[in-house]
Amino acid sequence: MTLTTEEKAALKAPWGTVAPLLEIRGISKSFGRADVLSDFSLSVNPAEFLTLVGPSGCGKTTILRLIAGFEKPRSGRIFLAGRDVTDLAPYRRDIHTVFQSYALFPHYDVFENVAFSLRIRGLEEESVRERVAEALALTKLAGLERRKPDQLSGGQMQRVALARSLAGRPSLLLLDEPLGALDLKLRREMQLELKNIQRRLGIAFVYVTHDQEEATTMSDRIVVLNRGRIEQLGEPREIYEKPRTSFVANFMGAANVLEARVLSSSASSVELKIEDEIDCAVPNSGPASAAPSGRVYVAVRPERVAVHAQRPDDQAPGILARVQVKEHVFLGHSSQVYLKLFEKSRRPFWALCRSAPMNGALAPGQWVWAQFRPEDVLMLEPVERT
Amino acid sequence: MNRRALGIYGVFFYLFLYFPLLIMLAFSFNNARRNVVWRGFTFKWYGRLFHDTELLWALATSLKLALAAAAVASLLGLLASYALARHRRFRGRGFYAGLFNLPLMIPEIVMGVGLLSFFAKARIPLTFWTLAASHALIALPYSIGTIRGRLLLLKDSRLEEAAMDLGATEWVTFLKVTLPLAWPSILAGALLAFTVSFEDFVTTFFVAGVGVVTMPIKIYSMMKFGVTPEINALAVCLLIFAATALGLNHLSISNKTLDSEA
Numbered sequence: 001m002t003l004t005t006e007e008k009a010a011l012k013a014p015w016g017t018v019a020p021l022l023e024i025r026g027i028s029k030s031f032g033r034a035d036v037l038s039d040f041s042l043s044v045n046p047a048e049f050l051t052l053v054g055p056s057g058c059g060k061t062t063i064l065r066l067i068a069g070f071e072k073p074r075s076g077r078i079f080l081a082g083r084d085v086t087d088l089a090p091y092r093r094d095i096h097t098v099f100q101s102y103a104l105f106p107h108y109d110v111f112e113n114v115a116f117s118l119r120i121r122g123l124e125e126e127s128v129r130e131r132v133a134e135a136l137a138l139t140k141l142a143g144l145e146r147r148k149p150d151q152l153s154g155g156q157m158q159r160v161a162l163a164r165s166l167a168g169r170p171s172l173l174l175l176d177e178p179l180g181a182l183d184l185k186l187r188r189e190m191q192l193e194l195k196n197i198q199r200r201l202g203i204a205f206v207y208v209t210h211d212q213e214e215a216t217t218m219s220d221r222i223v224v225l226n227r228g229r230i231e232q233l234g235e236p237r238e239i240y241e242k243p244r245t246s247f248v249a250n251f252m253g254a255a256n257v258l259e260a261r262v263l264s265s266s267a268s269s270v271e272l273k274i275e276d277e278i279d280c281a282v283p284n285s286g287p288a289s290a291a292p293s294g295r296v297y298v299a300v301r302p303e304r305v306a307v308h309a310q311r312p313d314d315q316a317p318g319i320l321a322r323v324q325v326k327e328h329v330f331l332g333h334s335s336q337v338y339l340k341l342f343e344k345s346r347r348p349f350w351a352l353c354r355s356a357p358m359n360g361a362l363a364p365g366q367w368v369w370a371q372f373r374p375e376d377v378l379m380l381e382p383v384e385r386t
Numbered sequence: 387m388n389r390r391a392l393g394i395y396g397v398f399f400y401l402f403l404y405f406p407l408l409i410m411l412a413f414s415f416n417n418a419r420r421n422v423v424w425r426g427f428t429f430k431w432y433g434r435l436f437h438d439t440e441l442l443w444a445l446a447t448s449l450k451l452a453l454a455a456a457a458v459a460s461l462l463g464l465l466a467s468y469a470l471a472r473h474r475r476f477r478g479r480g481f482y483a484g485l486f487n488l489p490l491m492i493p494e495i496v497m498g499v500g501l502l503s504f505f506a507k508a509r510i511p512l513t514f515w516t517l518a519a520s521h522a523l524i525a526l527p528y529s530i531g532t533i534r535g536r537l538l539l540l541k542d543s544r545l546e547e548a549a550m551d552l553g554a555t556e557w558v559t560f561l562k563v564t565l566p567l568a569w570p571s572i573l574a575g576a577l578l579a580f581t582v583s584f585e586d587f588v589t590t591f592f593v594a595g596v597g598v599v600t601m602p603i604k605i606y607s608m609m610k611f612g613v614t615p616e617i618n619a620l621a622v623c624l625l626i627f628a629a630t631a632l633g634l635n636h637l638s639i640s641n642k643t644l645d646s647e648a
Binding site for chain 2: 068070089099105106116117164168
């Protein structure tokens with residue numbers, strides 16, 4: 001089943017216009033005395049690729065296990081296609097899981113692993129063969145039917161786990177860091193393939209990872225989690241370009257977080273004094289004007305900071321500061337330049353430069369010019385946990 | 387120097403372990419009534435052994451007994467292990483786990499006396515089946531010990547969760563995943579239980595009914611008339627049997643891991 005562009009567009013329509021496939025309403029869960037989730041809510045749209053991303057211990061795996069039915073919430077309900085499934089056993093839910101450890105049955109070969117859910121449902125031998133072949137073709141495993149799991153490579157096992165979950169054609173697929181055990185190159189390859197498969201089948205994926213790049217690559221929407229709470233929910237671009245908190249700014253890509261004071265604000269722009277040194281006017285994106293103390297935090301992406309040996313003399317210099325180089329790390333395709341933004345600033349500030357044409361100028365102790373545009377100053381919510 | 391010392395230590399270690407068995411093996415072929423002086427090679431004790439109907443009868447009793455005890459211990463052991471492994475956090479789990487191991491700690495003589503007075507008080511006549519039940523009891527910790535370890539490993543591997551996730555009910559999961567993967571451990575536990583029952587003397591001595599003569603009891607009664615080479619021959623046969631069982635056991639659990647990535 002493939003979706004037409006109109007159908008896809010309908011799914012991309014503002015949230016709430018499509019009846020959600022999965023709805024989590026006010027779930028609380030604790031293990032012993034530790035509250036992992038409290039009053040957690042989330043909706044997943046049909047055919048959507050939703051990624052839960054966050055550091056370990058943020059509750060993302062627990063959410064997945066609650067959806068699958070391996071854990072029971074202390075309170076709250078879970079709805080799948082409008083039906084309350086909170087008290088249903090895992091085998092009564094139209095949801096399959098790809099486990100981090102793959103959990104392939106070692107006593108079955110690839111074919112029987114993939115056929116597992118079909119045989120349980122009592123499908124005819126003919127259609128079992130057909131659907132296994134389909135799932136194996138989809139995951140590029142044709143020809144490996146008679147291999148046992150211990151005769152497969154890590155990447156192949158990962159594909160078998162995926163094929164096994166897809167063969168049953170669930171309405172929702174859960175993936176718990178499925179690429180965590182693969183090397184970087186294979187992981188990149190699989191990311192694209194997973195996204196491709198998801199798009200072609202039109203099955204909703206709920207994907208768990210701690211890798212922000214993975215989340216950005218594949219997702220329609222990303223849920224950034226921290227300590228069991230949603231820090232931000234949105235499309236990858238939105239989360240990258242408009243992080244709401246310093247946690248999101250730091251977790252989804254790198255960020256230089258700086259302190260600033262609001263001098264004045266209008267509907268369109270905010271006058272800021274950054275680190276008591278730089279005056280600038282940045283576009284008003286909302287949160288800062290809510291700060292009562294006038295003290296806010298802003299973030300600047302390292303890749304948006306340019307470093308110049310001489311004072312640049314272009315028309316719109318943006319925000320320009322004379323800074324001292326602390327360290328210069330050459331990465332091949334780019335280089336990281338660590339800077340001392342001001343004499344008294346304690347926060348690290350660094351720039352990611354595509355190229356380093358002025359190698360000599362970036363030696364530690366050298367004075368250079370750092371430049372960034374006001375649009376690249378991201379206003380964060382005043383709530384700050386340091 | 388160090389290596390040599392270790393080598394010498396090793397030789398003495400194995401001599402200490404197996405020299406008595408070697409003596410026994412040698413004297414089973416000794417052409418003499420007494421176990422003192424070597425008088426030449428013979429197979430006659432083996433011949434006599436295989437024509438001793440009383441002894442063969444005791445062997446048959448012991449085998450039947452051990453089979454029954456192993457079967458009962460394995461079944462109960464599987465059920466108990468499943469409960470202990472599957473439900474990690476039920477109330478009193480540690481207490482029950484300890485309780486299952488208790489027969490290992492209790493001196494067997496206490497078990498024997500206890501069982502005997504129980505059967506007497508309950509007016510249960512001592513038969514082959516009371517003995518089988520008693521043997522199953524002392525063998526149970528061994529079967530639980532082996533099966534439980536495997537089931538815990540199975541639980542950590544998430545295979546049972548995966549099966550349920552794919553639509554298998556608890557019962558189907560048990561049949562299609564748990565049982566086939568736990569099978570080697572069940573077999574290993576059964577072999578241990580079999581051995582425990584087969585060689586048991588103390589408990590048997592107390593609870594064996596009239597006319598139920600097991601191999602160890604028979605050997606003990608033969609010993610009253612002195613250690614004959616026939617007993618040596620019997621012991622060698624049992625040794626071969628035990629070695630075979632050990633080999634089988636080793637084969638059945640030969641480091642098969644559950645993780646598919648291993």
